[in-house]
Amino acid sequence: QVQLVESGGGLVQAGGSLRLSCAASGRTFSSYAMGWFRQAPGKERDVVAAINWSGGSTYYTDSVKGRFTISRDNAKNTVYLQMNSLKPEDTAVYYCAARAGMVKTTPSEYNYWGQGTQVTVSS
Numbered sequence: 001q002v003q004l005v006e007s008g009g010g011l012v013q014a015g016g017s018l019r020l021s022c023a024a025s026g027r028t029f030s031s032y033a034m035g036w037f038r039q040a041p042g043k044e045r046d047v048v049a050a051i052n053w054s055g056g057s058t059y060y061t062d063s064v065k066g067r068f069t070i071s072r073d074n075a076k077n078t079v080y081l082q083m084n085s086l087k088p089e090d091t092a093v094y095y096c097a098a099r100a101g102m103v104k105t106t107p108s109e110y111n112y113w114g115q116g117t118q119v120t121v122s123s
Helices: none
Strands: 002-007 010-013 018-026 033-039 046-052 058-060 068-073 078-083 092-099 117-122
Touching (some): 033 068, 033 078
Antiparallel strands (some): 002 018, 018 078, 033 046, 033 092, 046 058, 068 078, 092 117
16 A cells, blocks of 8 residues: 655645645555646546656646646655646645556546645635
């Protein structure tokens, strides 16, 4: 089992920045792909960004390209999501997820999930 714990969410004004962290524990996951997903009230969970721990390839959904950056610190088993130029439409619960394989962009492909962290962007 892999346990994931998100942190760094909060309330920020439009145009501001937040950095989310996802700390992994349990079994080793050096080859695991990691993803950030978000879910707003009344909407389905959708991918924000994903990264392959071994290969370093990344994926971003169109709405966050140029504003968000996914990165990793392998020594700390931690994945980050740097969010800049935040918009009210970014408001959602953000979830960290992991899978033992290649990068995927759909929630059903991921095996392990964190508890989520709330991000609220005010106008």
